[in-house]
Amino acid sequence: MNFSLEGLSYEALEAQLAESGVNPVHAKPLFRAVHRRLLRNDLDSAEGVLPPLQRWLASEQAAKSCAMELVGDTSSADGFTRKYLLRLHDGAEVESVQMGFPGRYTACLSSQVGCAMGCVFCATGQMGFSRHLTASEIVAQVHQVERELRRTQGGTIRNIVMMGMGEPLHNFEPTMEALDIITDNRGLNIGPARVAISTVGYIPGIRKLTRHSKRYSLAVSLHGASDEERGQLIPLNKRWPLVELLDACREYSALKRARVFFAWTLIGGVNDSDDHAQRLVDILKGMDAHVNLIPLNPTEGYKEQAPGEERVRAFQQIIQDAGLPSTVRQRRGIDVAAGCGQLKAQRVKRTR
Ligand code: SAH
Ligand code: SF4
Numbered sequence: 125m126n127f128s129l130e131g132l133s134y135e136a137l138e139a140q141l142a143e144s145g146v147n148p149v150h151a152k153p154l155f156r157a158v159h160r161r162l163l164r165n166d167l168d169s170a171e172g173v174l175p176p177l178q179r180w181l182a183s184e185q186a187a188k189s190c191a192m193e194l195v196g197d198t199s200s201a202d203g204f205t206r207k208y209l210l211r212l213h214d215g216a217e218v219e220s221v222q223m224g225f226p227g228r229y230t231a232c233l234s235s236q237v238g239c240a241m242g243c244v245f246c247a248t249g250q251m252g253f254s255r256h257l258t259a260s261e262i263v264a265q266v267h268q269v270e271r272e273l274r275r276t277q278g279g280t281i282r283n284i285v286m287m288g289m290g291e292p293l294h295n296f297e298p299t300m301e302a303l304d305i306i307t308d309n310r311g312l313n314i315g316p317a318r319v320a321i322s323t324v325g326y327i328p329g330i331r332k333l334t335r336h337s338k339r340y341s342l343a344v345s346l347h348g349a350s351d352e353e354r355g356q357l358i359p360l361n362k363r364w365p366l367v368e369l370l371d372a373c374r375e376y377s378a379l380k381r382a383r384v385f386f387a388w389t390l391i392g393g394v395n396d397s398d399d400h401a402q403r404l405v406d407i408l409k410g411m412d413a414h415v416n417l418i419p420l421n422p423t424e425g426y427k428e429q430a431p432g433e434e435r436v437r438a439f440q441q442i443i444q445d446a447g448l449p450s451t452v453r454q455r456r457g458i459d460v461a462a463g464c465g466q467l468k469a470q471r472v473k474r475t476r
Contacts, residue, residue, distance in 0.1 A: 236290025293329025
């Protein structure tokens with residue numbers, strides 16, 4: 125059997141070892157070598173890896189590290205935002221991004237190659253869907269970013285956001301398996317509260333997330349406060365309209381006792397008026413909510429632009445006056461084509 129070590133939970137690793145006749149106590153040093161020391165090729169010489177484990181690693185059936193090659197790498201002018209384009213075993217490519225400051229970085233991960241949701245303003249949506257990522261391929265992105273951070277800045281990833289390419293809740297099981305591994309305190313040990321899953325409103329996934337044992341943060345992309353307006357930006361809204369989405373968010377908030385983060389991509393002349401702000405306030409009334417305003421990153425396939433700074437401030441003022449907490453996402457990475465899917469989209473264009 126062939127599998128990648130990064131995608132095995134601690135328990136799955138123990139089971140795998142037992143199945144191969146190796147004492148499962150060897151799971152501990154191996155899990156540490158993979159998830160703390162981030163070793164790949166030199167695993168068999170790692171501290172604590174004893175002969176039975178070395179033999180298992182060397183055997184033909186035994187696990188290997190996830191194949192992932194860095195094929196594109198861009199940094200913002202200040203060097204703190206860095207975007208990686210990673211090629212997988214079958215040639216598919218995904219992006220991961222690091223943002224933040226030394227000692228407290230956020231890694232933004234992809235969950236799929238492309239995306240099936242087709243949001244009109246999104247570079248990934250414009251590409252269409254190729255395939256789901258495996259748990260290994262999601263964990264390996266964190267390892268790639270953390271390895272580079274250790275090499276260049278001595279830094280550490282503190283937060284994870286599932287805001288790269290793809291819809292994580294459309295790839296529920298592998299995404300959860302990966303996050304449960306990343307947050308395992310025997311490995312990388314990133315706290316579940318520091319992990320945010322961003323969804324376009326894939327309701328069955330929100331319901332399952334609400335019932336998942338760990339409490340990950342939920343971020344929901346809204347961008348419209350009526351079905352008609354939201355439906356024009358997000359085709360999925362036709363299948364799962366706003367009332368149902370907000371009901372699933374309320375349930376998550378109540379059962380998990382957690383705040384829900386709502387993203388609103390601000391598009392000039394489309395969803396940035398005072399009226400839009402007021403309607404956003406109205407639909408979130410009574411909910412423990414926080415709004416993230418994201419000025420649109422222009423993409424090849426969508427002609428609209430971000431509003432000016434004045435308009436962004438006026439929009440924020442209205443929701444602030446209503447007592448709704450909010451932040452404007454700074455476009456720190458704009459010089460590295462920060463919008464999701466944009467690095468890959470540019471590359472596809474160049475190679476055509
Ligand atoms: N599929 C998930 C997560 C990936 S997208 C989701 O849609 O939530 C992460 C965030 O980036 C979403 O809030 C999405 O609406 C936003 N986004 C996508 N393209 C954008 C663009 N061109 N400009 C600004 N925000 C964008
Ligand atoms: Fe997919 Fe999210 Fe882009 Fe929509 S915004 S197409 S759900 S990645």
